[in-house]
Amino acid sequence: MKTLLAAAMTIAALAFASPSLAQTPPNVLIVGQIAEPKSLDPHAVTAVNDFRILMNVYDGLVRYKDGTLEVEPALAESWTISDDGTVYTFSLRDGVTFHDGTPLDAEAVKFNFERMLNEDHPFHDTGPFPLAFFFSAVDTVTAADDLTVEFKLKEPYAPFLSNLAYPTGLIVSPEAVKQYGKDFGRHPTGTGAYKFAEWDANAKVVVTRNEDYWDGAPSLEAVIYRPITDANTRIAEMLSGGLDIMVEVPPDSLQQFRSDAAFAVHEQAGPHLWFLILNAKEGPFAKKEIRQAANYAINKKALVDNILQGTAEVAAGPTPPAFAWAYNDGLSPYPYDPEKAKAMLDEAGYDGSPVTFYVTEGGSGMLDPVAMGTAIQADLEAVGMDVKIETYEWNTFLGKVNPGLEGKADLAEMAWMTNDPDTLPFLALRTGAWPDKGGFNSGYYSNPKVDELLEKARSATDQDARADLYKEMQEIVREDAPWVFVANWKQNAVTKASVENFKLQPSFFLMLQKVAKPQ
Amino acid sequence: MSAYIAKRLLAAIPVLFGLTVIVFLIMAMIPGDPATAILGSYATPENVARLNRQLGLDKTLVEQYVIWLGNMLAGDFGRSYTLNRPVIDEVMERFSATLVLAGTSLLLCSVFGLIAGVISAVRQFSWADKLITFVVLIGISVPSFWLGLLLILVFAVNLRWFPASGMFAIYGGGDLPDLLYHLALPAVTLAVVATGVIARLTRTAMLEVLRQDFVRTARAKGVTENAVIYRHAFKAALVTVIPVIGIQAGFVLGGAVYIETVFQWPGIGSMLVKAISTRDLLLVQGGVLVVAAAYVLFNLAADVVQTLLDPRLR
Numbered sequence: 001m002k003t004l005l006a007a008a009m010t011i012a013a014l015a016f017a018s019p020s021l022a023q024t025p026p027n028v029l030i031v032g033q034i035a036e037p038k039s040l041d042p043h044a045v046t047a048v049n050d051f052r053i054l055m056n057v058y059d060g061l062v063r064y065k066d067g068t069l070e071v072e073p074a075l076a077e078s079w080t081i082s083d084d085g086t087v088y089t090f091s092l093r094d095g096v097t098f099h100d101g102t103p104l105d106a107e108a109v110k111f112n113f114e115r116m117l118n119e120d121h122p123f124h125d126t127g128p129f130p131l132a133f134f135f136s137a138v139d140t141v142t143a144a145d146d147l148t149v150e151f152k153l154k155e156p157y158a159p160f161l162s163n164l165a166y167p168t169g170l171i172v173s174p175e176a177v178k179q180y181g182k183d184f185g186r187h188p189t190g191t192g193a194y195k196f197a198e199w200d201a202n203a204k205v206v207v208t209r210n211e212d213y214w215d216g217a218p219s220l221e222a223v224i225y226r227p228i229t230d231a232n233t234r235i236a237e238m239l240s241g242g243l244d245i246m247v248e249v250p251p252d253s254l255q256q257f258r259s260d261a262a263f264a265v266h267e268q269a270g271p272h273l274w275f276l277i278l279n280a281k282e283g284p285f286a287k288k289e290i291r292q293a294a295n296y297a298i299n300k301k302a303l304v305d306n307i308l309q310g311t312a313e314v315a316a317g318p319t320p321p322a323f324a325w326a327y328n329d330g331l332s333p334y335p336y337d338p339e340k341a342k343a344m345l346d347e348a349g350y351d352g353s354p355v356t357f358y359v360t361e362g363g364s365g366m367l368d369p370v371a372m373g374t375a376i377q378a379d380l381e382a383v384g385m386d387v388k389i390e391t392y393e394w395n396t397f398l399g400k401v402n403p404g405l406e407g408k409a410d411l412a413e414m415a416w417m418t419n420d421p422d423t424l425p426f427l428a429l430r431t432g433a434w435p436d437k438g439g440f441n442s443g444y445y446s447n448p449k450v451d452e453l454l455e456k457a458r459s460a461t462d463q464d465a466r467a468d469l470y471k472e473m474q475e476i477v478r479e480d481a482p483w484v485f486v487a488n489w490k491q492n493a494v495t496k497a498s499v500e501n502f503k504l505q506p507s508f509f510l511m512l513q514k515v516a517k518p519q
Numbered sequence: 520m521s522a523y524i525a526k527r528l529l530a531a532i533p534v535l536f537g538l539t540v541i542v543f544l545i546m547a548m549i550p551g552d553p554a555t556a557i558l559g560s561y562a563t564p565e566n567v568a569r570l571n572r573q574l575g576l577d578k579t580l581v582e583q584y585v586i587w588l589g590n591m592l593a594g595d596f597g598r599s600y601t602l603n604r605p606v607i608d609e610v611m612e613r614f615s616a617t618l619v620l621a622g623t624s625l626l627l628c629s630v631f632g633l634i635a636g637v638i639s640a641v642r643q644f645s646w647a648d649k650l651i652t653f654v655v656l657i658g659i660s661v662p663s664f665w666l667g668l669l670l671i672l673v674f675a676v677n678l679r680w681f682p683a684s685g686m687f688a689i690y691g692g693g694d695l696p697d698l699l700y701h702l703a704l705p706a707v708t709l710a711v712v713a714t715g716v717i718a719r720l721t722r723t724a725m726l727e728v729l730r731q732d733f734v735r736t737a738r739a740k741g742v743t744e745n746a747v748i749y750r751h752a753f754k755a756a757l758v759t760v761i762p763v764i765g766i767q768a769g770f771v772l773g774g775a776v777y778i779e780t781v782f783q784w785p786g787i788g789s790m791l792v793k794a795i796s797t798r799d800l801l802l803v804q805g806g807v808l809v810v811a812a813a814y815v816l817f818n819l820a821a822d823v824v825q826t827l828l829d830p831r832l833r
Contacts, residue, residue, distance in 0.1 A: 024690065201604075203685065229793070233683060236671045236672070237684050242683060393796070403564050438564075
């Protein structure tokens with residue numbers, strides 16, 4: 001008995017004798033992530049969580065200019081586009097090497113795209129490559145000489161450059177892929193500002209300063225990414241001093257960090273849209289007036305202020321304002337006007353038949369979907385619409401919504417984060433994007449004018465011309481109301497006050513090249 | 520004895536296989552698939568079908584099961600779709616973390632549960648007994664995930680005595696004191712309920728034993744009170760308590776699922792939660808198999824210890 005007691009005491013004493021809580025060391029940045037990365041192969045992943053690491057380890061041919069979604073040179077110093085918009089010729093930066101010492105050249109770039117796109121490429125089985133369709137317009141990639149690479153497209157495709165700036169376009173070391181095969185995702189090798197050092201499963205991913213970085217070595221010695229899936233634990237870890245940065249702070253806790261001088265809160269609007277898909281093929285929402293009535297009936301201001309507590313802004317149309325050049329700022333959100341909604345419903349002959357509403361429990365970019373769904377239900381019921389909610393877990397939800405709402409539901413929640421003003425409308429608003437044709441237009445919206453504008457915008461090589469086409473598209477879509485446009489999310493992060501030069505990007509990526517933390 | 524142990528282990532094999540069949544069926548019944556989980560919002564039915572084909576999930580359930588069983592018997596548990604690494608590596612790594620947490624908790628709850636129970640019984644109706652009974656009642660009633668959050672708030676956020684999460688310091692550390700330091704809060708949280716159960720049971724068992732004839736005989740023979748309590752009564756009471764500790768081991772292992780999530784402990788519980796939500800069938804299968812095997816072993820160990828302590832059972 002006494003020995004047992006003694007043993008217990010020793011354990012307790014040992015525990016208390018440990019060093020007091022280690023604060024994070026200087027020049028090392030500890031980032032609280034929302035999950036363990038799936039893979040550090042940029043071609044194999046789709047989650048923003050993974051992108052936050054990848055963008056610091058790899059470079060693409062091009063990248064988004066600081067604070068914008070406009071493209072600027074990165075590994076490619078310059079490029080030319082043929083007049084017909086189908087041939088892109090990139091001149092690569094001279095003297096750049098991958099972290100494994102092999103040179104970045106045209107052959108390496110060619111390898112990257114062929115690995116993703118050609119099913120008979122010897123390293124295609126190191127995939128799957130879920131976003132390879134971003135480059136499905138690419139016909140051939142040719143290495144003209146060591147530092148010149150030429151992409152031939154099947155047809156003009158204007159979003160090509162911004163897709164190259166997306167993580168799916170990041171350039172990996174072919175030698176490392178050959179060496180590690182399917183395990184490449186655990187041995188990431190790029191040209192980025194930080195070199196991969198260690199992936200301690202379920203605990204951390206460590207990257208260290210790349211002294212030879214072509215764009216100037218970063219000031220931090222290392223960045224450590226810690227996966228902490230539980231939001232409360234993440235907040236506790238931040239408050240107790242174990243993290244320097246945490247991302248995706250729940251709205252409830254933002255206020256607490258705002259009122260404490262030891263922390264700095266960062267917010268940045270991004271290319272995100274939270275919306276309701278309305279079933280335009282059958283049921284009440286087949287009528288335009290009823291779709292518009294739904295837009296009037298829902299108090300979006302109350303949703304973003306009360307449920308999202310100011311972490312989002314009311315959306316006016318299908319394109320988020322973050323795409324500054326392509327955004328039609330003449331559009332205003334449908335105002336909250338339940339009386340008008342009621343009148344419109346009466347006029348359209350809505351008979352009060354119940355509608356089915358798909359709500360998800362969570363999911364990428366979905367903010368607080370259950371609370372949002374319930375509030376929307378209340379707003380619609382206030383104007384006389386009988387709404388039945390069906391709630392599903394995210395994967396199940398996608399499995400139900402993506403194949404189309406026909407015969408199942410009248411409206412469904414959805415959110416998208418994209419990198420180009422083309423992506424969302426092209427994949428989710430065209431007639432050619434109905435689910436049976438392989439797209440995401442789950443509400444079967446169809447307007448030949450919108451189809452035409454979107455096709456034209458794709459092949460326009462002049463940005464101003466593209467912008468005009470998108471702006472016209474937004475006006476038509478707002479009027480047709482295939483969706484209820486609800487909110488554009490402002491992403492957030494909290495840093496310790498001692499973290500310098502930190503900035504969130506509209507791309508939602510976490511760019512840490514310039515960040516410093518001297519103490 | 521060894522024949523008994525061997526027989527019990529052999530009997531566990533059909534149980535484990537039955538379990539894998541059930542897990543396969545349950546995973547097939549819940550909607551959603553790994554391809555949708557991997558592709559996220561970009562999951563068109565066409566892409567989902569293609570990826571499922573690549574992952575070999577377009578085969579019938581029976582085929583998938585037979586392939587999995589064959590590979591597993593050859594020592595290959597497959598590769599996780601979502602983590603892109605061998606299932607066995609992930610499961611063993613996670614399970615050892617769980618064992619550290621559950622083992623420490625089990626040690627804590629056995630030691631403190633037994634001590635509290637014995638004191639309570641020996642000093643029946645004293646203030647110590649009343650205090651222990653009261654604390655035990657609270658311990659049994661408190662939901663452990665809530666207790667976990669409370670401990671984090673007090674000892675990590677406010678007092679900063681212990682870390683809020685993780686198994687080792689993120690920078691430096693990695694030695695035994697570092698591990699114990701990180702273990703303190705989750706292990707205590709996990710141990711609280713089981714400590715209460717064991718304390719209660721020990722008290723009852725001790726009271727029962729202390730009233731029996733052999734104790735009276737021992738006292739009459741002039742054996743010292745300490746010897747009566749610890750050498751005679753406690754040993755007899757243990758026979759009743761040990762199987763309960765065995766069952767508690769199972770509960771501690773189960774409770775670890777919540778606690779691991781709250782404290783971000785990299786154990787098998789938090790792995791399973793994630794693997795189920797991403798429909799990572801092979802990972803779920805491997806994880807469940809290991810946990811089930813551990814259950815079988817714990818129960819076996821409890822039975823063996825009980826048999827050793829109580830010759831009548833032989």
